[in-house]
Amino acid sequence: MNAVHVWGIAEAYGGHVLLRLEDHDGMRCRPEYETALLDDLDWLGFEPQVARTTSFRADPAAHPQRQSNHSDRYTAALHGLDRANLVYACVCTRRLIAAAASHAPGEEPRYPGSCRAGRGDATATAARRVCMAPGVEVWEDIRLGLQRQDPAAQCGDVLVRDRHAQWTYQFAVVVDDMTDAIDVVVRGEDLIASTGRQLRLARLLGRTHPMQWLHHSLVTHPDGVKLSKANRDTSLRERRDAGASPAELFGEAAWRAGLLATPRAVPRAELAALFV
Numbered sequence: 001m002n003a004v005h006v007w008g009i010a011e012a013y014g015g016h017v018l019l020r021l022e023d024h025d026g027m028r029c030r031p032e033y034e035t036a037l038l039d040d041l042d043w044l045g046f047e048p049q050v051a052r053t054t055s056f057r058a059d060p061a062a063h064p065q066r067q068s069n070h071s072d073r074y075t076a077a078l079h080g081l082d083r084a085n086l087v088y089a090c091v092c093t094r095r096l097i098a099a100a101a102s103h104a105p106g107e108e109p110r111y112p113g114s115c116r117a118g119r120g121d122a123t124a125t126a127a128r129r130v131c132m133a134p135g136v137e138v139w140e141d142i143r144l145g146l147q148r149q150d151p152a153a154q155c156g157d158v159l160v161r162d163r164h165a166q167w168t169y170q171f172a173v174v175v176d177d178m179t180d181a182i183d184v185v186v187r188g189e190d191l192i193a194s195t196g197r198q199l200r201l202a203r204l205l206g207r208t209h210p211m212q213w214l215h216h217s218l219v220t221h222p223d224g225v226k227l228s229k230a231n232r233d234t235s236l237r238e239r240r241d242a243g244a245s246p247a248e249l250f251g252e253a254a255w256r257a258g259l260l261a262t263p264r265a266v267p268r269a270e271l272a273a274l275f276v
Contacts, residue, residue, distance in 0.1 A: 001253045005216045006186045007046050008271035018180060019048035020065040024167045029068075040236050044246045045268040065180075067172050074167045077175045077205055078160060081130055086204060089122045090115040090129045090159065101156075108193065111156030126165035129157040130201065137196040142214040144189075149196025158197050170194060174201045177211070184212045191215065217257050 010017045019041070023029040041047075063069065081087050092100075092114050101109040116131065132151040141147050151158065160171035177185070192215045202211075239249060247265040255263040259274045266274070 001216060001219050001257060002186070002188060003041070003044060003046055004250055004253045004257070004259075004271060004274075005214070008275050009184075009186055009214070011272035012275040015184060017046075017048045018065065018182065020067065020176060020180075021063075022067050022169065022172065024067045024169065024172045026068065026166060027164070036237065040240075043240060044249075067167070067176065070172075070176070071167070073179065074161075074172060074175055077171075078128060080206075081204060084204070086131045087128050087160075088116055088119045088131070088157075089125055090127045090157075091121075091125050091163075093163075108155060110154065111159070113156060116157060125163050126161060127159065127163040128161045129159050130171075130204065132157050132197065132200060135200075137199045139195065139199060139213060141192070141195075142212060144192070144215055147192070147195065149193070151197040151200050154193070155197055158201065160201075170197060171201065174198050174205065174207075178202060178205060178207050178209075181209060182211065183209065184214070186214045186216065188218050189215045190218060219253070219256050 006017055009015065021034060023034070078087060092111070096114075097111055098109045100112050100114065111129070115129070132155070134150065134152045136148050136150045138146070138148050158170055159168050161167055176182075195213055195215075199211075236249070245265070247267050250268065250271060251260065251264045251266040254260045254266055254271075254274055260266070
C-alpha cells in the first residue's frame with residue numbers, strides 16, 4: 001500500500017523517492033529484515049531515485065540513508081535544543097508512565113512530566129525528553145484535510161533518546177527530513193498521531209522549509225485491525241511465493257485504497273496514472 005502511494009505520487013508529480021533505512025533501534029532491527037525489504041522492492045520494480053550512489057547491501061556502513069550512521073547528526077540537534085533549555089533527563093519507564101497517565105485501552109498514554117520539574121539527573125540515564133509547550137500545530141493533509149494536534153495535551157514531552165542511548169523514531173526522522181530537505185511525506189494513517197509532535201520538533205530545530213503530508217488508508221481486517229506480521233498475517237513474500245504478480249498486488253492495494261472502483265491488475269508503469 002505504502003509503496004504504491006509513494007512511487008505513484010512521486011512519478012505523477014515529478015518528485016523523487018528517497019529510501020531511508022530507519023534502523024535507529026538496534027534491538028529490533030535485524031539484517032534479515034533489511035534484506036527482505038530490499039528484495040521485495042527489487043521484485044516489485046521500485047528503485048529509489050535518491051541516494052543510490054552506494055548500495056545498502058554492498059557498503060552498509062557508508063550509506064548516507066542509514067540512520068545508524070548518523071548519531072553525530074542527532075547529537076548535534078539535541079545539543080541545540082539543550083542550549084535552548086528544552087531538554088531534560090528522564091528515568092521514567094513505559095510501565096510507570098502507563099500507570100501514572102489515565103488512558104483508554106489502545107490509546108497512547110500522555111507523559112505526565114514527572115522528571116520535568118526536577119530536570120532529572122543527567123548522569124542517571126541516557127534518556128532525554130524535549131519540552132512540548134501547550135499550543136496547536138495545524139497542517140493540511142493532502143488526503144484528510146485540515147488537521148490540528150496539541151502535542152503537549154496529546155503525548156506530553158517527547159522522548160528523543162531512550163535509556164539505551166538509542167535515538168527515537170520521532171526525533172531521528174525529523175532531523176533526517178530537515179537534512180535531506182524532504183518536502184512531502186507519504187505514510188499510513190496509523191502514523192498521523194506523530195505529525196503534530198514532529199512539526200513541533202522541526203520548528204524547535206529551526207526548520208523553515210515547508211512540508212506536505214499525505215496519510216493514506218491502511219489494509220485492514222474486516223474489524224478494522226491493521227494487518228501485521230505480529231498477528232501472523234500473510235506477507236508480501238508469501239503472496240509472491242504463492243504465484244501473485246506485482247501487477248496483481250498493485251491492483252489489489254489500489255482497490256483497497258479506493259483508487260480503483262473494482263480490483264484489476266495494474267502494471268508498474270501505470271501507477272502514476274492512479275494519482276492524476
